[in-house]
Amino acid sequence: MTRAAPNPARRIREDIEGRIHSGEWKPGTRIPIEQELAARYGCARATVSKALGELVAAGLVERRRKAGTFVAHPPVHSAVMTVPDLAELIAARGESYRWEARAILRRKNAGGADTLQIDGIHFAADEPFALENRTIELAEVPAAAEANFAAEAPGTWLLAHIPWTSARHIVRAVAATRAEAAALATGSGAACLQLERDTWRGDRPVTHVRQLFRGDRFDLVAEFQAGTGKREGN
Amino acid sequence: MTRAAPNPARRIREDIEGRIHSGEWKPGTRIPIEQELAARYGCARATVSKALGELVAAGLVERRRKAGTFVAHPPVHSAVMTVPDLAELIAARGESYRWEARAILRRKNAGGADTLQIDGIHFAADEPFALENRTIELAEVPAAAEANFAAEAPGTWLLAHIPWTSARHIVRAVAATRAEAAALATGSGAACLQLERDTWRGDRPVTHVRQLFRGDRFDLVAEFQAGTGKREGN
DNA sequence: TGGGTCATTATGTCTAGACATAATATGAAG
DNA sequence: CTTCATATTATGTCTAGACATAATGACCCA
Numbered sequence A, B: 001m002t003r004a005a006p007n008p009a010r011r012i013r014e015d016i017e018g019r020i021h022s023g024e025w026k027p028g029t030r031i032p033i034e035q036e037l038a039a040r041y042g043c044a045r046a047t048v049s050k051a052l053g054e055l056v057a058a059g060l061v062e063r064r065r066k067a068g069t070f071v072a073h074p075p076v077h078s079a080v081m082t083v084p085d086l087a088e089l090i091a092a093r094g095e096s097y098r099w100e101a102r103a104i105l106r107r108k109n110a111g112g113a114d115t116l117q118i119d120g121i122h123f124a125a126d127e128p129f130a131l132e133n134r135t136i137e138l139a140e141v142p143a144a145a146e147a148n149f150a151a152e153a154p155g156t157w158l159l160a161h162i163p164w165t166s167a168r169h170i171v172r173a174v175a176a177t178r179a180e181a182a183a184l185a186t187g188s189g190a191a192c193l194q195l196e197r198d199t200w201r202g203d204r205p206v207t208h209v210r211q212l213f214r215g216d217r218f219d220l221v222a223e224f225q226a227g228t229g230k231r232e233g234n
Numbered sequence C: 001t002g003g004g005t006c007a008t009t010a011t012g013t014c015t016a017g018a019c020a021t022a023a024t025a026t027g028a029a030g
Numbered sequence D: 001c002t003t004c005a006t007a008t009t010a011t012g013t014c015t016a017g018a019c020a021t022a023a024t025g026a027c028c029c030a
Helices: A008-022 A034-041 A045-057 A086-092 A154-161 A178-183 B008-022 B034-041 B045-057 B086-092 B154-161 B178-183
Strands: A061-064 A068-071 A078-082 A097-108 A114-124 A127-137 A166-175 A191-201 A204-214 A220-225 B061-064 B068-071 B078-082 B097-108 B114-124 B127-137 B166-175 B191-201 B204-214 B220-225
Touching: A008 A034, A008 A045, A034 A045, A045 A061, A078 B166, A086 A097, A086 A114, A086 A127, A086 A154, A127 A154, A127 A178, A154 A204, A166 B078, A166 B166, A191 B191, B008 B034, B008 B045, B034 B045, B045 B061, B086 B097, B086 B114, B086 B127, B086 B154, B127 B154, B127 B178, B154 B204
Parallel strands: none
Antiparallel strands: A061 A068, A078 A220, A078 B078, A097 A114, A114 A127, A127 A204, A166 A191, A166 B191, A166 B220, A191 A204, A191 B166, A220 B166, B061 B068, B078 B220, B097 B114, B114 B127, B127 B204, B166 B191, B191 B204
């Protein structure tokens, strides 16, 4: 068996990426079949296939059986937005962080199960940074009943205690109500960024949170790199 | 050579996903080595390796040479946000779409190169939906000089003409100025969602756009599914 | 002309074995 | 007791060949 070259798959991937980025192979173009690419790069077809698989994952190409592999059409712009734990976000800015719980109470949710409701404020450098209204389903996270949310922000606590989740975020611009404006030390009606997040474990709801940020103190940053799938943010 | 089972790689991936989701394998846990998994599932090590590779891509596990494969720690919440072409977005809602260019002019940018500046309004069902201020670098997109942006929105045109890009988005809540409020048929100071996007081709800037939406008529939806990398949105 | 069947083709997936590489653990030397 | 060299180990990547599968297009028949 011949010795393998250092990094054929990577070389193939980068070569094809380059041809697409440069415009040499335009969206919709059919690229050579795997056999031919294998011959051209002097490697096994499985290696070409792996490289193409990565390009599919990156959204650069599409493969159709029998038809061949085609340069994908430019994506509707999408971006990976990271929505970090507020404590971490603020620590990363080098500011002091503080959480203040305003109300913690148990109640029944629509299904009759126990729900923990927590309201509070996040402070950055002793200035109010975000309001938070959260509910936690105790059926999914029984340990939450014993946690001390007056000291530790529930988001941070949940990150450390929930195995794995899927989530849906809704980002919206809203005007602060009088009460919200007062809590955020801004004017009534001020533009605020509202982030709502529903979190599930499997298909059962775990927590719902609404965070309200002063529009002049917070923004979301999202990056998108076609071809690499790399993600950064905030 | 033995006949291959229908979908070993997928079975392996889903089994491991399940153990992670259920909490059986907690973050930081070392999972069995590839050889052992291969034996357990009755397949070749390469197949296990492929399955693990997909789990890495999904962010569920981390692999370290010699050390082994470990369940990844839950991600700081991230989500894939899709920022669609406005014409498509509005068409998908079943509303009529219209673009109105307000100002198109050439000017020199900071580097002395030619820049096209375009301002306009997007309408959904004949109501103003978004303001757009855009600049296009003619050095990167010379064809833009001949395009008729009075008829076709520049975002739509660019999607069809630019080979591939990376982008950075900034989402922020801002208060509408008097002029903006008037153009959007809302009140002065109304909360608006501002989306800024810088787009590059390779490392050269292509276009910058600022879109301003009425906060009560638009929101961004972003989904995140740990383990699958699936993306949906809006 | 319309429609159904079938061979062809290109991707999809897997196997068994080989060698590369990096990080850890071990043991020897100072 | 510390430090450096070495062996071990688990992942990383590749090869060559095999069979599966889906979609296309050509062919044949009504």
